[in-house]
Amino acid sequence: MYHVLVVEDEPLIRDAIVEMVHQLEGFKVTGEASGCEEGWRLVQELWPTLLVTDIQLPDADGLELIRRIRESQLPVVSIIVSGHDHFPYAQNAIRLNVSEYLLKPISEQELHAAISRSIGRLETLAEPNRMLVDIQRFIDRMPDCQSVELFEQADRILSAIFGGRSLEPGARISYLRVFLGKLTEYIKTVYPELREAELPDEAGEQMTRKLFHDLLHEWVRRYPQFAGNNMRLVIKRACEFMENNLQEEITLKQMADYSHLSVSYFGVLFKQYTGKSFVNYFNQIRIEKAMELLRNSDRKVYEIAETVGFASLPYFNRVFKQVSSLTPNEYRKSLGL
Known part of the structure; x- marks a missing residue:
């Protein structure tokens, strides 16, 4: 696919x-x-x-x-x-x-x-794309992984990048820097003082693994101290603002500004605490409100779409089906309405 x-x-x-x-x-x-x-x-x-x-x-x-x-x-x-x-x-x-x-x-x-x-x-491009998807999946799952699993999975990704036969010249160092950048950005959410790590063009596999292992050790050391701090309140406040403004076209940048954080920092924190990207979370709470209106009112589907912030009815229908596996009309019929 x-x-x-x-x-x-x-x-x-x-x-x-x-x-x-x-x-x-x-x-x-x-x-x-x-x-x-x-x-x-x-x-x-x-x-x-x-x-x-x-x-x-x-x-x-x-x-x-x-x-x-x-x-x-x-x-x-x-x-x-x-x-x-x-x-x-x-x-x-x-x-x-x-x-x-x-x-x-x-x-x-x-x-x-x-x-x-x-x-x-x-x-x-199928094999290189899988590497990037694996990197993203690794980053997203970091808070849920035990330390041994973290190191094993990171090593597996690094082995795939160094052993990738379909990578174009220069792509290997590019993918390593994507991985390094995402890892550094994520660790900075728990340890903002972390110094930027650099990967030289000529870095070999052994040097690269050591660099990544050092960063993961920092994560393992810092994350438990961070997990209960007040950043949860910052994201909770952002979620409440979104819930109260479903009809508005709210962007990631607007919410980052509202929370007095950088866009990248807010995006990483938001996904860490909600388990979803900003767009997916906002779409889900909009659809949950739409489902409530479909259950409790006889308003037309396009009216409900507008009420929860979708200017395009086809886009509303697509997102609704992604979230609920049904179209709005199918959802209403399933309730006998």
Whole structure:
């Protein structure tokens, strides 16, 4: 199954692209974003293998997002869907090794054909992508792991990176730095004074393992002291604010500012305490409220969607089904309403 990230600021167009992708067997949209910064954050959290993005976005263009992916040597195939037939855009897309450049409006057949032409590249990126997904899973599970298990799993990931035969030149050090950056960022949530660790280009396997082991020893030493501190109250307060403002378009940055924390620090803390990413948590409490309204009122589905902050009905239906395994109408019928 190939995971897809769709970045498009127009809700109706984004809905259409998502539905087109879902019609293609073997592909699943695991993330949606309306801007470059949100898209970049989701790339580093969801690790998709395929990116479908517009060029013109509110905060920066889609080419900037692709440039960051290329500079980090991440295993992502990119398809651009643009309303602009400007030669300089196409030139930059070619320079960034974009797989396809499609002009709006696009049909389902056009998008499916473009994705099908990219299958060969996607297949070559499967192993590197698994490494990044394993890194993310390791980071997410750190608070629940015993120390012996932590070291064993970290060593397994490092062995996979050093032994990866399908990695492009330079990709190995890039993946090691992704792992190191995420590990350092996570440990800083419990020990903000931690010094930044650096991994030289020429670092060998033995030096690298020692660096990671030293960081994990710091985590094992510091985490028990941290687990009960007042950061729980900071996240609890943020969750209460979200619950009281379901109709608003609240972003991760807004909540970080509200909590007087950096975006990266807040994001890591939030996931550590709630067990979910910011977007997934906000969507879940919105859907839980929607389920309550479906049970206790005769309001129409689109009215309930608007009440809990979804401007797009198709997007509401998709998220509702992700959370409850049913569409809103199916949920109502299951209750005999």
